[in-house]
Amino acid sequence: MRITQIEAIPFKVPLAQSIGKITSSIWSMEAANHVLIKISTDEGLEGFGEAVERPTIYGETQNSILTVVKEWLSPQLTGLDPLDSEKIWERLDKIAANNTAKGAIDIALYDLIGKKLSLPIHKLLGSWDGEKVRVSSLLPFGSPEKIVSNALERKQRQGIQAFKIKVGKDLNRDIKTFIALREALGDEAILYVDANQAWTPYQAIKAIRAMEPYGLAWVEEPIKKGDFEGKLRVANQISVPILLDESATTIEEVWQQIRMGMNCLINIKPSRTGFTISRKIMHLAEAANIPCLVGTARETGLGTAAGIQFATSFKNILLAEVADFEIYEHSLLDNSLEIKNGYAYVPSDPGLGVRVSETALKKYQIKLE
Template sequence: MEIDVDRVDIFPVAIDRDEVFRISTGSSLTAENVLVRIKSGNEEGWGNSSANSVTDETVESILKALNVMRTEIENSTIDIEENWKKMREKLPDDPAALAGLDIALYDLAGKLRGEKVYEMFQGVKDGISTDRTIGLMTESETREHAKEFMKRGFKAIKIKIGLGLMEDIRRIRAVREEGGEELKIWVDANQAFTPEESITLCQKIADLDIKFVEQPVKVNDLEGLKKVTSQTDIPIMADETVKGPEMAEKICVEGLADMINIKLAKCGGLTGGRKIIDIMEEYDVEGMVGCMGETSVSIAAGAHLFNSSSKLKYADLDSHFMLSDNIATGLDFKDGKLWISKENGLGMKVNEKKVEKYSMDIEGEL
């Protein structure tokens, strides 16, 4: 898919969350993102690069990488997939930066072709049932958050664990008590446990109808991941371990995990996401579309991707709900579901005044 790129603009933004978000690997109040705007004639496309610890990318590293990419593509005609391959080769450690560029290119391509992004992937228009995530907190706070999220219409809750096996189990049990049989419950350990602890955890929550446990063991512990997967009944989902199509294929071929969590920031955007889906379809492996601390711009991209394959069983597209302000409109939440806009591309309208308001002052980088 070829696009004439006239110019690329880059906007680092910092937006506070409503409360500190804590997981087993760290905690933060502010979500830092870099928005990417690409212009072609009278059209423009927007993307979002998310600073995150999984790919070890900061706003500074993202700006540096995006500046290199910008120099390469401004005033030239590019093919989206070829560009993804080329940039990934040139900047292998910057997938979140590449994601912002790749998402913006798809948004732009959709607008130029008069299509929604999910249509470009032969997807369908449908509401997307997303969860809300509960970070690490006490049992009573966990309970209160679960009640509040259910009141707002969410039908699934993801519980972050890693406080210690017994406390985590009490928290999961508390959410099941609050949610009754109807609530879908997912669990994410963010690498907190050894394989043995992970197996014990799964045995102790076996009666709670948990849909999956995400990344119980360390990112590089492939042997441990496989051991937990083979010895538990609850499906095990790989997240941090899978940063691109190569690892997704290894997981499918070797049966290292039951499911895969695709995040655009890990795999360089929609092109990388589609490649992982192709692999999942080939090996009949199901998965989820997840997110980092992103704004609604790339959450919308995740939603379009989600609607492109039946192998994507779950959507964890909730980071924009945690932010104190929304910098773009076009993705609605109604009846517990996300609804994609009728407009072409990603269908998002970025509020440039807000982009300015939350702009990060990073000297010498722009």
């Protein structure tokens, strides 16, 4: 089997009307401005992946993803066997950065391999559970009352008992919101916060210490991602782990922080490291006895399916942030993903286990200048 074509198809799926707009401390969004990666082979099989535009985090836009796939990555990979992952990544790594473009290509290749072998991807990766994974849901900025209402609705409708709260704009409001959530959800809920690098070390220590008495589980990227020494100082003065996210995009930076002795967890996102590099980061974490999460980049149903496949493959996964694909007016899938009783259930069909809706893709596909 040989790769014959790699296509990059830009699309724009608006957020559902009831949501409108989502913000964090460093970005805001009103739609999924993403890119569908489609890889074809000489055997007629096709594999799909979803590349996520995140200019404030990865420096990638829809235009940059299209350009690097068309002009650089596709010529490097055409003619190769999809099973030769090490050879493929040796060529991908000749091009610097472009994390989500590479990650989506890797996911599409695994989708192909799964279809070729008639196996879901979790069977190729390890299939620790092979059925379901506990999920957490992201709670974006808003009034404390709105955030609590959102969490209670998700708990009632889908049994979700783990939530990530975006923080970093207003410390007093952040603390008030966290306390309100704890009081509304009870002690059994897992609550953690994501500052998206918004704080200084001093602000981080102050904020985290204020939340710790109310059952803060961990804190995600409290300060600038590249300030490893500052992050270590913060970690040494709080009682909860730091969740590495924006600073966990390569094997090298993950290893550098692990060997510093930082009390940490690792948020693995297949959307930026594919399955191949994500698996290597996972094994590095296992060797250091560090638990992991599977994170979200606000993917549609296609990217979410990749997260579920990965999350059900390894025993070292605490939670998967795969409950929020419903924020969009369409998942881009013909078949649905199932979340109930606080768990996401892995699709059992070959590859990613989901089918891209051609009708929806035609509706949401866009043409870039």
